[in-house]
Amino acid sequence: MKKAVIAISVLFFISLSAASAHADLDSFLAGLNLQARGDMEGFSVKLSNQFGVSLPRVETIITRVEEPADAFMCLQLGAMAKEEPERVVQTYRRKKEKGWGAVxxxxxxxxxxxxxxxxxxxxxxxxxxxxxxxxxxxTKGKGKGKGKSK
Structure with missing residues (x-):
């Protein structure tokens, strides 16, 4: 009986921590959506600056996703995976129902x-x-000086 109680307690805490991790990402994305809706132009400029993507490309990405925060995530995952934003948006559109982990x-x-x-x-x-x-x-340079120390 004690083993069953311990096992249930462990499962409860694991599921609780998984839910809170999901809630953290959800909270972050909800905050981004509020920020974007308050100043879409400023939000777009920030995305452009942070990820080194031209403003017209950022604006195109925003029109292709459901929420402004989804544009941030597409650019963030693109930076992490070293993928072009357009490929990330295509993957997002195919996998969005399964969540950002699947993307x-x-x-x-x-x-x-x-x-x-x-x-x-x-x-x-x-x-x-x-x-x-x-x-x-x-962002690609001409290649001069790459890998050389001064």
Whole structure:
């Protein structure tokens, strides 16, 4: 009897922690949607700056997803998986009913990886600062000096 009570307690706490991890991502996305609806232009500019994607491409992505926060997630997962935003949006449109974990897996982000754990925790932020370039057409250099130390 004690083993059954312990097993049920462990399962309860595991399911509770999984639900809270999901709630964290959901809370983050809900906050992004509020921010975007308050200032869509500013939201779009922040996405463009943070992910190194041109503003017209960001605006196109926003029109192809259900919620503005979904555009953020497509760009975030694209940066994590080193995939073009358009491919991520295609994957999102196919897998969105199964959740962001399924989208991430389809893009090659492995369950158990640091990136996948960050996704599950909703451990992201919209800073509007550069550093997460995904727009290879606009961010690739000529190649001079790559890999060379000064």
């Amino acid at each position: 991430a897996k389809d893009l090659g982000i492995k369950p158990g990886s640091a990136e996948f754990h960050a996704l599950k925790r909703g451990d992201f932020e919209l800073t509007g600062e550069g550093g997460m370039a995904t727009d290879t057409k606009e």
